[in-house]
Amino acid sequence: MNRKTGMADTAALRMTGIERRFTQGDRQLTILDQADFFVRPGETVALVAPSGTGKSTLLQLAGLLEMPDAGEITINGRQCGAMNDAERTAVRRTEIGFVYQFHHLLPEFSALENIMMPQLIAGLTRAEARDRAAQLLDYMRIGHRADHRPAELSGGEQQRVAIARAVANAPSVLLADEPTGNLDPETAGYVFEALDALVRQSGLAAVIATHNHELAARLDRCVTLHAGKVVDATAAAAL
Numbered sequence: 001m002n003r004k005t006g007m008a009d010t011a012a013l014r015m016t017g018i019e020r021r022f023t024q025g026d027r028q029l030t031i032l033d034q035a036d037f038f039v040r041p042g043e044t045v046a047l048v049a050p051s052g053t054g055k056s057t058l059l060q061l062a063g064l065l066e067m068p069d070a071g072e073i074t075i076n077g078r079q080c081g082a083m084n085d086a087e088r089t090a091v092r093r094t095e096i097g098f099v100y101q102f103h104h105l106l107p108e109f110s111a112l113e114n115i116m117m118p119q120l121i122a123g124l125t126r127a128e129a130r131d132r133a134a135q136l137l138d139y140m141r142i143g144h145r146a147d148h149r150p151a152e153l154s155g156g157e158q159q160r161v162a163i164a165r166a167v168a169n170a171p172s173v174l175l176a177d178e179p180t181g182n183l184d185p186e187t188a189g190y191v192f193e194a195l196d197a198l199v200r201q202s203g204l205a206a207v208i209a210t211h212n213h214e215l216a217a218r219l220d221r222c223v224t225l226h227a228g229k230v231v232d233a234t235a236a237a238a239l
């Protein structure tokens, strides 16, 4: 429920009044300062900001991997601040998918098995997990690579497997931190396209941090970080 309007919160992810401070030596850094952010179901948001301004920090907090110093994070209307570790882990496992700059696939397992893994952990049968993994690989146009291990795949293929794995348990929020940052421009373009298509087809809410303005422009909305706050990128250009 939105406290101001009294209406049900329709955002898949909402961050309100987020503070995040770090100590570096004798310096106190305020990376996020009363930051507000939201993303709706089915919406794709690009997070484009200079290096070191707090993109990864924001995504880590959104994914409940770290706790803010102040503020509230709500996922599908559930406030996560007062949850214990087990509750937060459960929300993270069921509601959130992550993609990073590096694929982090398990090297000794095939592409198919890597995508089956989170589903098996979530309690699906091997047959169910296999079917869904195969579907996702087909959707990402790498069905023919199902039995290959990560080392036998190209960078773009590895990243498409990592994306498929991130959505295997049908999360409602996808958080991607520089998902194409390690790829050449052409490969980055088609991996980004595959990610965008998958996100739109599954109707999930996606936040994609990228340094690539051209790719960011393809998404529904673009935000940046300025003085610790999340601001509309068009408005920020005028600052």
Ligand SMILES: Nc1ncnc2c1ncn2[C@@H]1O[C@H](COP(=O)(O)OP(=O)(O)OP(=O)(O)O)[C@@H](O)[C@H]1O
Pocket (backbone or CB within 6 Å): 022, 023, 024, 029, 031, 049, 050, 051, 052, 053, 054, 055, 056, 057, 058
């Ligand atoms: N655990 C930590 N302890 C101390 N400082 C930290 C910690 N995590 C992040 N920082 C600092 O917070 C700032 C923001 O870091 P963050 O990784 O979120 O930036 P970023 O925008 O994602 O950068 P990049 O685009 O280079 O990945 C940086 O100055 C970083 O050094």
